[in-house]
Each structure stands twice: as structure tokens, then as C-alpha cells.
Amino acid sequence: MSATTISDEKVAAPESVSSAVHRNLSSPWASFAVIVITILWTIPTLGLFVTSLRPSDKANQNGWWNAFIDHTFTASNYSEVLTGGAVIPQGIANFFINSLVITIPAVLIPLAIATMAAYALAWIPFRGATFLFVTCFALQVVPLQMALLPLLQLFNKGWKVNGVSIIPPIGGHGTYYQLWIAHAMFALPLAIFLIHNFMSQIPKDLMEAAVMDGAGHFRIFRTIVLPLAVPAIASFAIFQFLWVWNDLLVALTFAGGNDQVAPMTVYLSNIKGTYGSALHLVTAGAFVSILMPLIVFFALQRFFVRGLLAGSVKG
Amino acid sequence: MSPFLTETLSKFQQMGTALAAFFGVLLIVFYLGSKTSGRIQTPTARLVMLGPAVVLLTAGLVVPAVLTTISSFKDANNKKFVGLANFNWVFTNPDNLVTLRNTVLWVIITPLVSTGLGLLLAVLIDRMKHESIPKSLIFMPMAISFVGASIIWGLVYEYSEPGGEQVGLLSQLAALFHVADPPNWILIPFWNNxxxxxxxxxxxxxxxxxxxxxxxxxxxxxxxxxxxxxxATGGRLFRSVTVPMIRGTLVVVLTTIMIGVLKVFDIVRTMTNGNFGTQVLANEMYAQSFVQFDAGRGSALAVVLFLGVIPVVIYNIIQLRRDHAR
Structure with missing residues (x-):
């Protein structure tokens, strides 16, 4: 990977030269422009948050900026949207749980599978390893849309050859299996690519020394490679978490009409269409759904950026 | 216990069982694998570690992509072959022409504007002392779902009846510039895109x-x-040093966004569901496949999406090769 640096990390050059150049380039106008754009970028989200805290009559009567004049705030929108109420009978709480129950395995399972595959492709030499890796890389290009219909068929009907069931139908009402497996499948190409790139940079000497000591692949994987690959695994985990938590397409396809297991994105997309005029509730619901990714994002931004750079600047 | 709690408990139970089963099997296989002797351990390890990924990728992406391609030449029920009829429909139906036009607009405009603005900000931020706060705030929308973002912006574009106060930010801005009765923005033909x-x-x-x-x-x-x-200073430095030095990255960013935007679906579905002349390929694909239940047309649209991605990827690879050669 190239010597990319992240946010406030310093360029790995002699401090004096770097900062001299930096000082020469910094200008108050640049700072001013950045501050203006930052404010512009943040205002829409602020508007959502403020609206979600206004009483229903106020929120639907005038713009959210009036809240700073009339000073009427309430948390009741949140309790109403969580459990459901007079306007929107169904609460978001169930869907929040669904998002959580969908996301955790949909991150952990592909992570485990991809880490193993990446190890095998990087450190167990065999004919066709390069071909497999390139194929896997190329699969990133296939739009999900190409896979949805046949995959749904496979899940619902299973796969039979001459009446003999090879793969049984998967899932059923009230189960998450279809969502977990679909997310795992779709995550693999990027996951294997990212983790493989990281793993293949582990010094060869280290691996050879382990083999000399008589360690087999299972032990090398567990005791040497896995601990070293933690940064790559962490950045992919954040990626996958955000992707699954925010996904609408896979959720609609495999749980669209099934409120028992559907995530928050499906709920929000529906209430935006049906109860769009109940601004105070729709905004509260939206804020509930973006809270978790925002926390993860701000807490683990460093890992996220690292993964982003490894995935896209890789050249 | 309340029904909510019982339900939640059983959901977590389902999750816990699934995870325990998955990682339990994995642990057992690893334990047994590490007991095997050296001669057979390498093939065993290869099988155990690659097997699941190969099976999932084959069943989840390779085979479905082939099946979708075949379906695109078949009728709505995926029974009879109809030749190129579905593709003919994609490229001649008047509604689809609007959909195609919109998709092309999306694919050209959004990557260029996003990359351009991103570059401007990157350069400006590089000349700032405390860069981490603005960087985080501008980066923050990346963590928000397209659905959430659509609700956030739906609020900006909100329409209010004439005469009353404005609820939407855009209408309020228009009112400040003395536009009497700002329009319902999202219904304005063509520009709503x-x-x-x-x-x-x-x-x-x-x-x-x-x-x-x-x-x-x-x-x-x-x-x-x-x-x-x-x-060299300012603009000169930017044009003749900065841009050439990061050209490879610029191409990667541009093409990454381009590939992403081709598949954009959530925004259009949540904001307009493709009405008012805002339909795009990916949402039309969903509508044909899962609302109209026309497997043939849905598959044809998916294939068109796939074919749209290919030239972008090839361009990307050529550029990367060129950069490497240097």
C-alpha cells in the first residue's frame, strides 16, 4: 500500500520541512471556505434532529429553525415512534431489534469465511490460486441486481436434481437465514480482496520460521496470521456493519413483506411514503436509525478511513 | 413479560443459536484439522478454508448472474425464450427512455460533481490548521443510509400550501428571495432529478x-x-503539481462513484418511487422484478446495469496499468 496518511496524522517527512510547506500553503480564505461548506453540509442533519424534537403542531406548521425562537422542545415524538401511536400504529422498536439481529451475524459470518479464504489464497500455494483470487476480485463488479431473483428462487424452493434435494429451501416466516446468507454472499468479494491484500504483506520469513517449527496451516492461521490481520479485519467489519445496517435493496428483496424480520430501512422507506406528512415522527424514526452508525462512525473513523483507502487507492 | 420483550428475546435466541452453530462447527473443524498429520493437513486446510467462500460465491453470485442472463431472454414467467424482446422493450418503451436518460444524467453528473467538490475540499483542508473537525463533519453523511439521507433532504425540499409559513428549508430560502408561493420542488419535471x-x-x-x-x-x-x-503558487501549483500527482487516485474515485451511482436505488425509491419522471434503471429493475413480477424484463434491466459497469471497470484497469508502467 502506498504511504497514505489519514486525517491529522503527519506526513512522514522531516518535521521542519513539512510544516514549513504547510505554513506557506495555509490561508485564512481556505479555512473560511471550508467552514462555510462544513456548515452547509451539517445543516440538513441538524434540521432533522431539531424537527424530531418539536411538538407535532409546531413541526408541521413552520420550519425547524423557528424552534430556536419559540423554544418548544419535546421528546414525546421518540416515545411515540418507538412503540407506535395514534398516527403511525407500528413502532420502530421491533425494526431496530431486527436491524441489530440481521447485522451482527451478517458481519461476523462473512468476516470469518473471508479471513480463512484470504489466508488460503495468500499462504497455501496451489495451482489456480491466482485465478481464484482474480475471479473473486472481478465478482465485485457484478451488481447485486444480477443475483437477486435467482437467489430468492433458490432460497424459497431449494435446489433439486432429478427430485433429489441437494440444497433444501432456506428460511421461512420469522427467520433471518435468508438475509444473513445473502449479506454474507454479497460481502465476500470485497472482504476477501481487502483482507488478502493485507495478509499477503506479512513477511515471508515469519511464515517460514513457523513452518520450520513444525506448525501446520491451522496453527499458523490461528496464532500468527489472525492476530496480525486484526486492523484489516476491523476496517472491513466497520464497512460491512454500515453497509448491512443501511441496506435497503437486500432487505426489501428477502424480507420486504415480512415486518417480523425487516430492518429499520424498510420501515422508514414505508412510513416516508405513507405518513410523510407526519414530519415530527418520520424525522424521529430516521434519527433513531442513523444514531447507531453515527456512533460507530465517530468512534472508529480511523479504521474506516484505513479500509476505504486500502480498498480504493490500492493501485 | 410484554410481547415486545418475548419477541426480542426469541430473535436474539435465533441469532445466538445460529452464531453458536456456525462458530462451533468452525472450531471443531479447526481442532480436528490441526490433529491431522503434515501430509494431509495442507489439502485439508485448503479445503476447509476455501470451501465455504467458494460455495457461497458460486451459489450467491456466479450461478445467479448466469441464470439472470438466461432469464433476460425469456418471457415474464421465465418459461419461453423470446429472443431480444426484453432488451427491445428496455430501449424503445417511452417510459424507459426517460429512465435511461435519467440514469445517464446520474452517471455523468454525480461522479463529476462529487469528485470536483471533494478535490476542492481536500485542497482547501490541506491548507487548514485544525482539519479534523470539518473533515469528520463533511465525511459524516457516509455513515447515513440512503433512506435516512432521503428523509433528511425530504425535509429540505418539503412543500407548504400557499399562504402559510414555509416548512422546507429550500422554500424558506426562496421566500427570502421574494419568490411568492415556492413550488413543490420534487414535482418540477426534469429538474427534480x-x-x-x-x-x-x-x-x-x-x-x-x-x-x-x-x-x-x-x-x-x-x-x-x-x-x-x-x-509556482496557488492555482499554478494545483494545476501542474497536485492534479498530475494524484491523477490515478482521481480516476479511482471517479469510477468508484460511477459504479455506485449506476446501482442507486434507495434514494429514488424513498423520495419519489420513480414517479414524476425520476425513474432510474436500478429502481425500474426492482419494480419489474418484485412488483410487476416480470422476470424477463427485470433480468434484462439487471443485465443492462451489468453491461453499463463493464466499460467503467475496463477504463479503470487501463488507467491503473498505465500508472504502474510509469
Whole structure:
């Protein structure tokens, strides 16, 4: 990977030269422009948050900026949207749980599978390893849309050859299996690519020394490679978490009409269409759904950026 | 116990059982594998570690992609072959022509604007003292779902009946500029497409900025110094040093966004569901497949999406090769 640096990390050059150049380039106008754009970028989200805290009559009567004049705030929108109420009978709480129950395995399972595959492709030499890796890389290009219909068929009907069931139908009402497996499948190409790139940079000497000591692949994987690959695994985990938590397409396809297991994105997309005029509730619901990714994002931004750079600047 | 709690408990139970089963099997296989002798351990390890990924990728992507391609030549029920009829429909149906036009607009405009703004910000931020706060805030929309972003921007575009106070921010701004009775923005033919694109750009600028900013910081200091000694400053420095040095990254950012935007679906579905002349390929694909239940047309649209991605990827690879050759 190239010597990319992240946010406030310093360029790995002699401090004096770097900062001299930096000082020469910094200008108050640049700072001013950045501050203006930052404010512009943040205002829409602020508007959502403020609206979600206004009483229903106020929120639907005038713009959210009036809240700073009339000073009427309430948390009741949140309790109403969580459990459901007079306007929107169904609460978001169930869907929040669904998002959580969908996301955790949909991150952990592909992570485990991809880490193993990446190890095998990087450190167990065999004919066709390069071909497999390139194929896997190329699969990133296939739009999900190409896979949805046949995959749904496979899940619902299973796969039979001459009446003999090879793969049984998967899932059923009230189960998450279809969502977990679909997310795992779709995550693999990027996951294997990212983790493989990281793993293949582990010094060869280290691996050879382990083999000399008589360690087999299972032990090398567990005791040497896995601990070293933690940064790559962490950045992919954040990626996958955000992707699954925010996904609408896979959720609609495999749980669209099934409120028992559907995530928050499906709920929000529906209430935006049906109860769009109940601004105070729709905004509260939206804020509930973006809270978790925002926390993860701000807490683990460093890992996220690292993964982003490894995935896209890789050249 | 309340029904909510009982239900939640059983959901977590389902999750816990599934995870325990998955990792339990994995642990047992690893334990047994490490007991095998050296001669058979390598093939065993290869099988155990690669097997699951190969099976999932084959069943989840390779085979379905082939099946979808075959379905695109079949009728609505996936029974009879109909030749190119579905593709003919994609490219001649009047509604689809609007859909195709919109998709082309999305694919050209959003990557260019996102990358351009991202580059501008990356350069400006590089000249700032405390860069981490603005960077985080501009990057933040990346963490928000397209659905959430659509609700956030739906609020900006909100329409109010004439005579009353404005609820939407855009209408309020228009009112400040003495526009009497601001229109229902999202219904304005043709231009509403651009309002939807703004949402996507709002999310992607942060991505472009972070990646480009890293590339700019990776430019060797002596290169910048030499250029400055030669008298290059400001715009000149940007044009003849910064941009050429990060050209590869620029291409990657541009093409990454381009591939992403081809598949954009959530924004259009949530904001207009493709009504008012805002339909795009990916949402039409969903509508044909899962609302109209026309497997043939849905598959044809998916294939068109796939074919749209290919040239972008090829361009990307050629550019990367060229950069490597240098």
C-alpha cells in the first residue's frame, strides 16, 4: 500500500520541512471556505434532529429553525415512534431489534469465511490460486441486481436434481437465514480482496520460521496470521456493519413483506411514503436509525478511513 | 413479560443459536484439522478454508448472474425464450427512455460533481490548521443510509400550501428571495432529478475528499518545495503539481462513484418511487422484478446495469496499468 496518511496524522517527512510547506500553503480564505461548506453540509442533519424534537403542531406548521425562537422542545415524538401511536400504529422498536439481529451475524459470518479464504489464497500455494483470487476480485463488479431473483428462487424452493434435494429451501416466516446468507454472499468479494491484500504483506520469513517449527496451516492461521490481520479485519467489519445496517435493496428483496424480520430501512422507506406528512415522527424514526452508525462512525473513523483507502487507492 | 420483550428475546435466541452453530462447527473443524498429520493437513486446510467462500460465491453470485442472463431472454414467467424482446422493450418503451436518460444524467453528473467538490475540499483542508473537525463533519453523511439521507433532504425540499409559513428549508430560502408561493420542488419535471442527485452528492463528497486528501498528503514534500522554489503558487501549483500527482487516485474515485451511482436505488425509491419522471434503471429493475413480477424484463434491466459497469471497470484497469508502467 502506498504511504497514505489519514486525517491529522503527519506526513512522514522531516518535521521542519513539512510544516514549513504547510505554513506557506495555509490561508485564512481556505479555512473560511471550508467552514462555510462544513456548515452547509451539517445543516440538513441538524434540521432533522431539531424537527424530531418539536411538538407535532409546531413541526408541521413552520420550519425547524423557528424552534430556536419559540423554544418548544419535546421528546414525546421518540416515545411515540418507538412503540407506535395514534398516527403511525407500528413502532420502530421491533425494526431496530431486527436491524441489530440481521447485522451482527451478517458481519461476523462473512468476516470469518473471508479471513480463512484470504489466508488460503495468500499462504497455501496451489495451482489456480491466482485465478481464484482474480475471479473473486472481478465478482465485485457484478451488481447485486444480477443475483437477486435467482437467489430468492433458490432460497424459497431449494435446489433439486432429478427430485433429489441437494440444497433444501432456506428460511421461512420469522427467520433471518435468508438475509444473513445473502449479506454474507454479497460481502465476500470485497472482504476477501481487502483482507488478502493485507495478509499477503506479512513477511515471508515469519511464515517460514513457523513452518520450520513444525506448525501446520491451522496453527499458523490461528496464532500468527489472525492476530496480525486484526486492523484489516476491523476496517472491513466497520464497512460491512454500515453497509448491512443501511441496506435497503437486500432487505426489501428477502424480507420486504415480512415486518417480523425487516430492518429499520424498510420501515422508514414505508412510513416516508405513507405518513410523510407526519414530519415530527418520520424525522424521529430516521434519527433513531442513523444514531447507531453515527456512533460507530465517530468512534472508529480511523479504521474506516484505513479500509476505504486500502480498498480504493490500492493501485 | 410484554410481547415486545418475548419477541426480542426469541430473535436474539435465533441469532445466538445460529452464531453458536456456525462458530462451533468452525472450531471443531479447526481442532480436528490441526490433529491431522503434515501430509494431509495442507489439502485439508485448503479445503476447509476455501470451501465455504467458494460455495457461497458460486451459489450467491456466479450461478445467479448466469441464470439472470438466461432469464433476460425469456418471457415474464421465465418459461419461453423470446429472443431480444426484453432488451427491445428496455430501449424503445417511452417510459424507459426517460429512465435511461435519467440514469445517464446520474452517471455523468454525480461522479463529476462529487469528485470536483471533494478535490476542492481536500485542497482547501490541506491548507487548514485544525482539519479534523470539518473533515469528520463533511465525511459524516457516509455513515447515513440512503433512506435516512432521503428523509433528511425530504425535509429540505418539503412543500407548504400557499399562504402559510414555509416548512422546507429550500422554500424558506426562496421566500427570502421574494419568490411568492415556492413550488413543490420534487414535482418540477426534469429538474427534480437534480434535487435527488444532490442527496447522493451530499453523501459521496466526503468519500472523495478523504481519499483525495490522503493522496495529496502523500505527494513528496520535496516535489512541492521544488515547484514553489520555481515560483509556482496557488492555482499554478494545483494545476501542474497536485492534479498530475494524484491523477490515478482521481480516476479511482471517479469510477468508484460511477459504479455506485449506476446501482442507486434507495434514494429514488424513498423520495419519489420513480414517479414524476425520476425513474432510474436500478429502481425500474426492482419494480419489474418484485412488483410487476416480470422476470424477463427485470433480468434484462439487471443485465443492462451489468453491461453499463463493464466499460467503467475496463477504463479503470487501463488507467491503473498505465500508472504502474510509469
Amino acid at each position: 437534480f434535487l435527488l442527485m444532490v442527496i447522493f452528492i451530499w453523501i459521496q463528497v466526503g468519500f472523495a475528499m478523504v481519499v483525495l486528501s490522503a493522496a495529496i498528503k502523500a505527494i513528496p514534500v520535496d516535489v512541492v518545495e521544488a515547484a514553489m522554489l520555481d515560483g
